[in-house]
Amino acid sequence: MSAAARRLGIDRSGVSRRLKELENQANAQLIVRDTRNMALTALGEAFYTRCVDIREQVEQANSVLHSQGGAIQGVLHVSSPPALTRVFLMDVFDAFCRRFPEVSLRLTLQAGPVDLIEHQVDVGIRFTNNPEPQYVARLLAQTQWQLYASAAYIANAPALTSAQSLQQHAWLGIRQRIDLRLVEPDGPQRMLVSSRISCADYEMLARLCCEGLGVAMLPAYAASRPLREGRLVRVLPEIHVDPTPGSTLYALTLPSRYMPAHTRAFLTFLREQIMEHHLEGLIPANL
Secondary structure, eight states, rough: OOHHHHHHHHHHHHHHHHHHHHHHHHHHHEEEEEESOOOOOOOHHHHHHHHHHHHHHHHHHHHHHHHHSHHHHHEEEEEEEEEIIIIIHHHHHHHHHHOOOTEEEEEEEHHHHHTTTTOOOOOEEEESSOOOTEEEOOOOOEOOOOOOOHHHHHHHHHHOSGGGGGGGGGGGEEESSEEEEEETTTEEEEEEEEEEEOOHHHHHHHHHHHTTOOOEEEEHHHHHHHHHHHOEEESSTTOOESSOOOEEEEEEOOOSSSOHHHHHHHHHHHHHHHHOOOTTTTOOOOO
């Protein structure tokens, strides 16, 4: 009892009082003692053993906090657009894993919004014009949206002379029906077009467009390589899309005072890669 009092920094009577309070709560005796000896009852032994286990678990939990709080390790869940991932981000993920071998990546490829809380996503990479206010949005880059078709398609299709002429052409889009809003030199145009093929993956739409299956509105990064190789050409270059499905690339995270070290490292690395590699059709933001 005296040793316990010294470790707790209280007097011996305080230890006795706490022990009595504990026995009163249990409505049972935990310790038997006489003037010379002290021993645990069976219930006291069981309670003590369980308390020791709990203390060890708390110590292990504290050890995890102190050992990993500043360490770049652990599982990082990233959500990103499928097309951008295949065109650019796969190389970023590969380089990040090589630089930080203690980090394990979990990837979710999704074109549209993703609920970071529901899906336990650490970083959501997404093109949008209006990032959700409940997230912290870090500006990464911008892209332009333009109209494309293959030279073979243009050679065998009705002439493309204006926004309205698009209604005479096969359309490749992310949905079956699209409210298309374009701005010509003479003013804005709005029309509802039906997709010959619909697919929510812009890289796939670019491939279908290269095959001569129709006209598509694509982000510049998805069309840059086939455009450079001559497999795609811009159509109606004097027309621009407004509003776009999403022209600004953001890294979205949940607000927190204590961002894990591996999340901070990934955000920094992602910005560095975008600034360094200058992907065609992706304009780095002034960070």
